[in-house]
Amino acid sequence: MRLLIQSKTTGKFLCPALDGGEPVWVASLREAGGGVVSDLEAVNQLVEDNCDFEDMPQLIDLDRLGTARDYTKGA
Numbered sequence: 001m002r003l004l005i006q007s008k009t010t011g012k013f014l015c016p017a018l019d020g021g022e023p024v025w026v027a028s029l030r031e032a033g034g035g036v037v038s039d040l041e042a043v044n045q046l047v048e049d050n051c052d053f054e055d056m057p058q059l060i061d062l063d064r065l066g067t068a069r070d071y072t073k074g075a
Contacts, residue, residue, distance in 0.1 A: 002036045002063055003043050004029075008056035014046055023050045036062065 005014040012025040015035015023046055026032050037043050043059060051057045064070060 001038050001040075001061060003038065003040070004032060004036060004060045004062065005043060005046060005051075005057050006060055007051075008058050009054055014050055014057065016046075 006012070007014070007025070010025070012027050013029065013032040013035060014023055014025055015032045015037075016022070017024050026035070037046070047057050060071075
């Protein structure tokens with residue numbers, strides 16, 4: 001699994017920074033490259049520690065994109 005956390009409110013991605021690993025919000029997927037997480041427990045901890053209710057965090061599984069289970073197909 002390759003997972004990203006995105007704010008539905010701002011469109012930004014929450015990810016550990018490549019230098020130091022501190023979680024940061026970034027605006028582009030290019031900047032979020034180091035933020036791909038493969039562990040659901042780590043994702044849950046990132047959300048719990050760094051997201052407010054207003055962020056409306058959503059989890060995106062990059063391996064699901066472009067497949068029969070893609071998010072645009074309503075699955």
